[in-house]
Amino acid sequence: MKIRKLALAATLLAAGVSSLVSTSAFAQAKEQYMPVLSYRTGPYAPNGTPIANGIVDYYKLVNARGGINGVKLLIEECETGYDTARSVECYERLKGNHGGAAVIQPWSTGATFAITEKAPADKIPLVTLGYGRSESADGTVFKWNFPLAGNYWVAGDVLVQAIGKKEGGLDKLKGKKIALVYHDSPFGKEALPIIQERAKAHGFELQLLPVTAPGVEQKATWLQIRQSRPDYTILWGFGVMNSTALKEAQATGYPREKMYGVWWSGAEPDVRDVGDGAKGYNAVALQNSSDFDAKLVKETLATLHAKGQGTGPKEEVGQVLWLRGAMSAMLTVEGIRAAQERYGKGKVMNGDQVRWGLENLNLTQAKLDALGFGGVLRPISTSCQDHMGAYWARMHSWDGKAWKITSDWMQGDEQIIKPMVKAAAAKYAAEKKLTPRTPADCQS
């Protein structure tokens, strides 16, 4: 009885104490604090783990290279389990630590929405590499959001172009039938505007097939595909939905060569379980595919993994999502470097300064080569108005063992995407009663 009471008291005490204990250590000079929101547990862990490993590996690599002009990165991870409330909690917990976070990568649609509302007050820029709100590419409305190197509308646009190319020209799409199997969530619905726009322009018939999250039950969806026999199927899924869709396609006998996935549907964890069954399946790569020969990958293996300092398993280094994480980390770090160019080399930057840096990125081929990212992505430059910086993408397909690039560089059509971004951002601004930034504000 006594022990039980003691245990109870200890538990309550522990709960009480720990909520008071602030985890903040004393900020050390010359360290740029880099919080990492990761989901290494929960249903989406197979996707979240390589991304987090890529980010942390790259930060470690930057430190091994001597930091950003001498400023070392201080890495702290927080586990979100892909839960919006926990992501927000992590964000709130980390943002003030160690002198304050200057930039954050939410890595979840729900968290991006929630943090977007908080960022302007906190003055912390959000780097959302290819996810989150597509319209946040408009920097005049979304001052603190950076969907760098392509957003969902670029991905959707390139997917339609790739299908058009296979048919021998976009005009050949007339009268064809394309099914869109999408995750029924804001993430999945991001696909609709761009693909509907393209359907109108080229006269193909679009069949919309929403799949309820998490997407383990798709029998009905694939029955519909079996009946309507679309010429192509676009898969806009996340996590377990992708492998389920591919297995269903296999069971239905729908040719995988005619399936085109968004970039969240085009990584190793999505197809590994299906293996040969996914052979020939295509997906859009928002710039990066898997690349085991990139200079960066070799450097990471030699500098970190060879010394036992790597974050994840070394087989994973160079895979699609690892590289995605590393690329996101690289663009973030380069944003800080650009900020240092203006506000003082070798100094720790704050959120406002990093925001300026991210708005004035100019990564030339030479710079990318020097960073080890040659061939992984194309040169990219951002501006105050354009927070995305590039419309480029490629297609890759799964050959049963690895993702192989199968197309040249393709470009999302600015003529279509830009007005859409503009309109959606204006709508957001009107709803929130925001006034878009003036050219004068862009200088700050």
Next chain:
Amino acid sequence: MLYRENGQFKTTYRADQQIFPIAQDRFFMLALLALAFVVVPLTASDYLFRAILIPFVIMSLAALGVNILVGYCGQISLGSGAFMAVGAYGAYNFFARIPGMPLIPTLILGGLCATAFGILFGLPSLRVKGLYLAVATLAAQFFADWMFLRIKWFTLDNSSGSVAVSNLQVFGLALESDVSKYLFCLCTLAVIALGAKNLVRGAIGREWMAIRDMDVAAAVIGIRPMYAKLSAFAVSSFIIGVAGALWAFFYLGAWEPGAFSVDLSFKLLFMVIIGGLGSIMGSFFGAAFIVILPIALNQFLPFLAGLIGRDISTTAASHAELMIFGGLIVWFLIVEPHGLAKLWSTAKQKLRLWPFPH
């Protein structure tokens, strides 16, 4: 010694029937209110407000609503997440569609939307009971999920189906800072909790409890089951709806239907079961247990590992957190099946005899 009602004589019925008949309880409550309204706003950090206090206050409100239905009226419901969603989207639609709509009527209208929805999905309770009712209310959950995902009208035809609010103000005061948000939520909670406490002490609360304890007997002594059950659904879903609107407006700011998934319904049910069925106090304990404990564990474990000089990865900490949390739930339910509120009242009982127990 400290907690004894000796010498406190009641000379009127009024004094005898007040919420806290014992003077010490009143002082304790006043101290607690002073702590919540004065000390906390002066001392708490940004992080505490945004990540712990605001969610705790809002979830307490939601748990209170669930407790009225499940704890007091005995109607097991798995549709609480849906009621929150209806409250949130209802309030959003009033707020966004009517220019210059003030905040407090918006929240009340959101709550009323949830009330209507709750009564509609409470109708099966007239025929089915217990676990069957739980399954029937689950339908509300799936219906709401479907409704807010697919009917674009509710989300103002936003292409992605996510919505956002901003420029919240009440009586001309902007609710932008964390303190003001916290205080607003706390005031709402205090008002509604006081109302709920009085409801359950009154005639209608007794009807609910009679229905809960044995509906046939209740009907025999003249309680109308339909009225009692539907009024419980109405009051409960109103409170849950207001909580949902607060959750969306003040905690999330921008949200998608996924924020009110079936997980939330389960969480709310666990809150009232762990906190204590049929106890207003229990709702607060339950909300604290479910909202604060995982976060506290998550931060305490690396700290603990640090004490013994070890480094614990975030993955290990989060797995350990789930295991310890699960273990604690089982342990608490074994030690005290009537919930944390029962522990509280046992403690009070012991305190009356302290320091000379029999």
